[in-house]
Amino acid sequence: MSTFVGFSCLRSSSSLTGVLRFQGQITGARSSSTTLDWITGSARCFSLRATSRSHDIGRTALLTGHASIPLWRSPPARSQCQRRTLFGRKSQPVLTEYVHLPADYKDAEGLPFRKDADLDWPETNRIFPGMSSMTPDRAIRLLKILHGRRVAGTLDDPSLRVNTKMYSQLEIEKALKYLRREVPVDEILNAGLRAEDELRELEAGLTAKESDSAESPPTEAEGVDVEQQQKKEDTRSIYGDSILDKIREANIARAEAEAKAEAEQRKKEEEAAAQNWGGLTSYDHSLHRGLHPKQLEHYEAATSDLEAPPEIPRWRVLLPTTAFVATLLVSLYLMVNYVAPPRPGSTFEANATVGAILLLNVGMFIAWKRVRLWRYLNRHFILDFVTPRPHQILTAMLTHQDPRHLLKTMFALVVGGSLLIPEIGPAPFVATYIASGVCGFLATMYTHVARGMLVYMFGASSAGFGVICAYFWLYRFDGFKILGLPPDPMQGVQGLGFIGLLISFFALVPMVRRQGGNVDWTSHLVGMLTGIGCAALMEGQWKANKISHELEEKTKDTT
Known part of the structure; x- marks a missing residue:
């Protein structure tokens, strides 16, 4: 009997090249205890090591099959025919892998979850049954954001929930259920790749910081207080800010900027509303001329002295x-x-x-x-x-x-x-x-x-x-x-x-x-x-x- 042990993420770097080279060699790895099949559909790629009872060394292989796919993985997508149009709008590709994530990706905008990202009312009602407040525009925005998080590996990041706070938990669950059924994405693989990237960036930042400190160490002769310099640094962690902290700070800053812009827009609308009501035209400043000093006295007398x-x-x-x-x-x-x-x-x-x-x-x-x-x-x-x-x-x-x-x-x-x-x-x-x-x-x-x-x-x-x-x-x-x-x-x-x-x-x-x-x-x-x-x-x-x-x-x- 064979036992499957081990799990590792497949990257698009040198490890992907090695796996592709090894693909031609795994055809001879068939034995009585292990069966290898070619990957079809949208199956996920992961490494498994097969060992027998006699502790013989097995070979790493790409395994597929419905029996080996865990429950948390999305089912294979339905086959679709390729459609081409003449003089039509170019459809956007549907990304499902973290390695293909665009550099200008934003969580608030998300990613297209299918080539034709438009939804009509019947389809929206099928995805969100019994939710009258869910319009096609709101549904498209929610599906894009959630699909982008699945690809970016940030589905469980609490700092990004500000972009979906207007949706209920039931609406988010319905959207995720639809996406996992229609657009298969290896969410755990993408989350692991993102964590590896963040760890690599953190290690690179620490290395650069140590090299800079080694090249120009602060001395008392230069008038640098080492203790004060250490106090100014972030005291939350001895390793400095993590990538997640930076992402969280960026999201907080973006949310504050959006709130400020909304407040300014609301203030402008209130000022415009305060100019004129009751079916009146807006105030025309060109009709106003400078007041005579005597007129100014009457103007001030007619003005209320209330400050608030x-x-x-x-x-x-x-x-x-x-x-x-x-x-x-x-x-x-x-x-x-x-x-x-x-x-x-x-x-x-x-x-x-x-x-x-x-x-x-x-x-x-x-x-x-x-x-x-x-x-x-x-x-x-x-x-x-x-x-x-x-x-x-x-x-x-x-x-x-x-x-x-x-x-x-x-x-x-x-x-x-x-x-x-x-x-x-x-x-x-x-x-x-x-x-x-x-x-x-x-x-x-x-x-x-x-x-x-x-x-x-x-x-x-x-x-x-x-x-x-x-x-x-x-x-x-x-x-x-x-x-x-x-x-x-x-x-x-x-x-x-x-x-x-x-x-x-x-x-x-x-x-x-x-x-x-x-x-x-x-x-x-x-x-x-x-x-x-x-x-x-x-x-x-x-x-x-x-x-x-x-x-x-x-x-x-x-x-």
Whole structure:
């Protein structure tokens, strides 16, 4: 009976050449106790020494076979046909051996685990069943990192876990199970080769250090304190820093650099967000001119003397404004249902109502040009998230930053007023306008205060979008033609289509593109939904008034 003893790693240096030379000699080493077969597939190479009971000297051979492969080794890969493409993207090779590890390998990037490294949703679900949070992009990144660690021999290195800390242990186990089934890699062999390389580099560093100290020994005559020099060296080990320590320090430095870059990027986003909210355009510094000394005095008087936000619980910041908005909405509801119910309005009423709101906004825009009023306007006509006053959520709708923003908001007001007031009357229109504006402000205030983003806010974009969506909701199934298009007999775009376009362009697109300080998509979206809700509440009375008005017209025609 033969007994297998010994285990050594196969290197790609001189030992690999010797094994290849010995390959031709092992064919004659067959005996009754040992059987040698040629290696097929992706079997691993390791040295085994065969000895008999009579202690005869055996020969080193390359052995294969399913019976001799341990459980921790990956099974042979399935045979695949070689595919070639013309004018296509060149596929990257799949590396499985440590000796082929590229010099620019990074653990955070990993290595390709197959020629076509793309995954689709069905394949991702097969690899990670029951994990809805695992997207194809996250799966590809995790598989690349783990495959790179298997090849580099760093699968169990705790210092590299920072690159996979966003994945759960179950996800990592599923990924390793898939890789070990589909991409066989001798993980223990690669880990052993890496350890040998690190030991060799450590020995070379110690030898160079000893030679340098022998060539120029420090002496007291040269003013070198030997004891202080020894204290400055690393005291963790008498042999100095190991390669693993250096790798760990490099990873820590890289993680700190990434964290610093993320913090800077987050700070830039917060600064951009603090410039402008409420559907406003970003602050244009070219519009700002130098202040006169007298103007500078008013500017300093209007500026808060707080050096840092006060330590106030978030619920105390949100509760007063929320209570004010709730009271305001209840008052508007009672006014619309009992004081001035919806009724068809005239063109004169529409023009008068829109003109009054327009004059208020233009007058406030002119007031902001007077520096003497800055202190008062800053206190009462800007919604401040640090120390908000409840009434600011209503008065901030009258404040605008520059003429372009004022024109955009007033255009939405004119369009919505000219369409909605003839249908429901001036009082319900004003109620819808105010409700859409304050609800949009309140939603943005909640999202930012909850995240600790203490900024300021003003504008009336959400109010304008709210009244426009309210009109199209009343005619949501009717077709609208623009300049006579589309021609008959087609009915045109339904009101729901216009609502979808407004929500897409002014809410969903900015949300997907992450336009932080440029467009307040939260206020826009909530303002549109509030306008639709107001229209739904008034729809019953509006239909009744419309039917009665049609009956009156028919009666007049018959008489």
